[in-house]
Amino acid sequence: MPEAEAEAKLTVSTEDGVTIVEFENRKILDELTINQIFEKLNELADTEKVPMILLNFRKVEHLSSAALGALITLSRKVSRRNGRLVLANIHPQIYEVFKITRLNRVFEITGTTQEGKRAFQ
Amino acid sequence: MSFDRLPLPEKVVIPSDLKAALQTEERILEAVAEAGYSREAQFAIRLALEEALVNAHKHGNRGDSTRSITITYDVDPSRVVIRVRDEGEGFQPRNVPDPTAPDRLSVPCGRGIMLMRAYVDDLQYNRQGNEVQLIKNNSR
Numbered sequence: 001m002p003e004a005e006a007e008a009k010l011t012v013s014t015e016d017g018v019t020i021v022e023f024e025n026r027k028i029l030d031e032l033t034i035n036q037i038f039e040k041l042n043e044l045a046d047t048e049k050v051p052m053i054l055l056n057f058r059k060v061e062h063l064s065s066a067a068l069g070a071l072i073t074l075s076r077k078v079s080r081r082n083g084r085l086v087l088a089n090i091h092p093q094i095y096e097v098f099k100i101t102r103l104n105r106v107f108e109i110t111g112t113t114q115e116g117k118r119a120f121q
Numbered sequence: 122m123s124f125d126r127l128p129l130p131e132k133v134v135i136p137s138d139l140k141a142a143l144q145t146e147e148r149i150l151e152a153v154a155e156a157g158y159s160r161e162a163q164f165a166i167r168l169a170l171e172e173a174l175v176n177a178h179k180h181g182n183r184g185d186s187t188r189s190i191t192i193t194y195d196v197d198p199s200r201v202v203i204r205v206r207d208e209g210e211g212f213q214p215r216n217v218p219d220p221t222a223p224d225r226l227s228v229p230c231g232r233g234i235m236l237m238r239a240y241v242d243d244l245q246y247n248r249q250g251n252e253v254q255l256i257k258n259n260s261r
Binding site (some may be wrong): 029030031032034061062064065066068069070072073077093097101102103104106 | 140142147152160164168171172175220227228230232233235236239
């Protein structure tokens with residue numbers, strides 16, 4: 001049977017005023033998954049007056065251009081509300097996707113989750 | 122390498138639908154894994170194929186599920202050739218703006234072709250621009 005990840009899952013916690021979101025999906029490729037994930041993320045950004053969001057990519061092994069686009073949209077929303085979006089724990093293969101598209105210059109990206117948390121201090 | 126018209130052994134015609142596209146993607150990726158491609162090559166092929174299928178559905182077929190996407194492919198131990206054809210009027214890839222230009226870096230869309238080019242060894246469109254051919258060599 002083809003491997004499919006029908007449901008988009010996020011683990012959300014809060015630490016020192018920072019919302020830490022871990023993607024539970026290994027693949028953030030197709031529009032169905034992306035829509036589900038970013039609907040939740042946009043909701044999170046809307047609930048905070050000044051959203052401080054750390055995205056943990058530890059489990060993510062695949063990412064498409066549509067996911068990059070959704071990240072850009074989220075980042076713009078967070079910026080408009082004077083918040084901050086930090087991306088952490090990105091697998092080297094995925095980081096290469098950010099480099100190719102030069103989005104490593106657009107997003108604030110840190111190595112580990114701990115470094116990501118420190119970025120907000 | 123030019124876009125030749127040699128027929129490929131495997132052919133799948135699916136409705137223009139993202140679930141059907143995902144199933145086809147998994148089927149092809151299973152064949153790629155069985156043919157002995159590295160994890161890096163599998164990553165590259167998955168990414169390029171996903172972009173090609175999304176482009177065919179969204180831009181070629183305008184999201185119309187009554188239209189079809191035709192995927193033909195050949196997976197052998199030395200190279201993978203995949204063609205994805207939609208029922209749209211086609212486009213000219215050279216007219217797609219560079220997504221890394223400073224004024225386009227924050228635009229949410231338009232990176233699919235660039236990623237496909239980066240991850241396969243050869244990428245060609247047919248003259249009409251409604252079929253893309255991806256070639257990935259096995260560089261073991």
